[in-house]
Amino acid sequence: MLTKSFLLALAAAVLCSIQPARGQTPPNLPDGPGKEAVVSYCSGCHGLPRVVASGYPQAYWHTAVRMMLNFGVPIPPDQINLVTDYLAKNFPENPKPVANIIPGPARIDIKEWQVPIPGSRPHDPLATRDGAIWYTGQMTNRLGRVDPKSGQVKEYPLKTPLTAPHGLVEDKNGNIWFTGNNAAIVGKLDPKTGAVAEYKMADPNAKDPHSLAFDQSGILWFTLQQSNMIGRLDPATGEIKLMTAPTPRSRPYGIMVNSKGVPFVALFGTNKIARIDPRTMEIREYALPDAKARPRRLALTGDDVVWYSDFARGYLGRLDPATGQVTEWQSPGGPRSEPLRHRRFEGRRLVQRIR
Template sequence: MAACDFVCRSPAIARLALFLVALMSCITLLAHSQDAWLDQAPESDLPEGPGKAIIEEACVMCHALSLVSSAGYDRAQWLEAVDRMVTLGAELTPDQVPVVVDYLAANFPDRSTQAVVVAGAVEVSIKEWTVPTPGSRPHDPLVAPDGMIWYTGQRANVMGRFDPKTEQFKEYPLPIKDSGPHGLAADKDGNIWFTANSAAYVGKLDPKTGEVKEYKMPDPKAGDPHTPIFDQRGILYFTLQRANMIGRINPKTDEIKLITLPTPRSNPYGMVVGSDNTIYLCEFGGNRLAKIDPDTMELTEYTLPNPATRPRRIAITPDDVLWYSDYARGYLGRFDPKTGKHTEWTSPGGFGSQPYGITAIGDIIWYSESGVEPNTMVRFDPATEKFQTWPIPSGGGVVRNVSPTPDGSEIWLATSGVNGIARVSIKQP
């Protein structure tokens, strides 16, 4: 499929579509892990007013109330969202619908934040492609060892492969319905591993045959495998966000081990591996990072200074310093686990910019601002403490994760809300 010259679409509509995708994913997860979901559901933080009690009663059985309070749309968009909820089974009477919609529009209005473009000396070019299946909502990208680009077609229940040389796509339908493929990792043999976020398993796909091997979670509460990563020994680790767990799979023995985080509702999210094989992760449900001893699975938590910090994804530089995207506050954070020193910088888009996917190329930090319109790619040089940003031509529609090439010349993105993938080519000096 040829690259697209995108016409800028409404980012607000893209965000609404992603809200509905998240809603449907939550409902699917509930079917697999209702007890775990309710155990993790936070107390209501909704403002007072007509409609609050209705929402608390009708919505909490399908998704956490934080999914509501973190959103923001105009009245017409909220009406579309509520209509979809009713279609999916929310118990609202015709008289209650306008009350709920008015409440949501008044308390959670459209919070669109315009992108801030920061000029600089580095040059990049961005090229985008639409994936073959409409409505796939690619979630995560992965640059495989053979140079192929993979993505999870979360809503289409497919794994996608893209050849950058021929610009041809190939999609692999998953055998288990509504798997919700989410995160990606490649092993040394070229197999592509993925987390089935809606179906309680981790999958291994052989690109040569298309065969998928499923590793089903041994605990019924472990319903939502999330972000996977291989350590230096070829052991796969993965987070389970709502289940509040970390998982480990030994591909040689097929053994699966799960541990529960010590702090309830931590919502473990992004992961990286240090030079000594230590596993580091974000606790998106609080202001914490954590590390895992790969030999004992012992977990140590690091509390970040600001209670409002919500680290979502994480990167690591060659000196084993951790960098994280503070999604809630609009900050880029740095944490040195050796010294405990913490530093942070306001992201160019400020509050509401929602920094998300992040990676390190050498000492340089690259990440996406997913809450601005259009989404941006951000470059940060720790040596100069200078930012540079580039708008994504299509708008991006929430860039959730990024994946660099081994030589650092490119970064690949999944542009969920516009149903595509993108390549950021970095001009080398």
């Protein structure tokens, strides 16, 4: 799995054009074949300090370079291996926390499917009602569908170049809705025809549409992480309404809708979870006890209690919106486990971690 700093680097690449970084003092890179090429091609979006702070195996660096190529970084063919080898030699994999294996009766089988284009960065898998698994090809401008029974993988190209699709959700008619990080759009794919409809943000400051969820009336709610906004889209009319979160730079991230049609949002840039009144669009924020908490994704149980993964501290948390009471449990992997998301399965909660 990708690490936190790697994801931040990729996010930076998604949100900027291929231009030289400004206001940064380049670090001193180790001498060796490929240094000049790395300085030329790996500093335009996120700067060399982020490269220096990274550390991955050769295969990961190969994937990272393929992602750069897929997203338009003009590395000449004869320089690709040079860049990859230099990065792998000088910035090898960083040590990881030791996994805490807990004995128990659970059995997990993992099956993998190779996507058609290397470096596509498959993201935000979605299980649909027909049993398929959908994913966003963030760096290849596609949505993909996997048939777990046959193993067939089919990809659908999007309309706007460099959309950088991120989140996915299925509507009642089987259409697949997605957010476009880089293009600042919400889109809809009809799997039967491959047709793509796009809904653009009216506000030029509304950037980085991120995660999305439908309420019971068919209204689509979504977050805009880097814009500090939350959006509401009516698919019947195409109307989009945007609201700004009260806390500056709170980075609205994961979003879920409870049984009463009320959206809840994880504010990843602060220690808060937001509740949105679907009628008035008023936002109420619940502060978590620890100021260092950074909730990233949410899950809701049948009693409308909100569960969150605290990515920064390594905790699973429970918020009761009716009382404001918060209960937390340390992840078995410790404070560096970086829990990203969790799901409810027949009363049990599964926490997926990403490093």
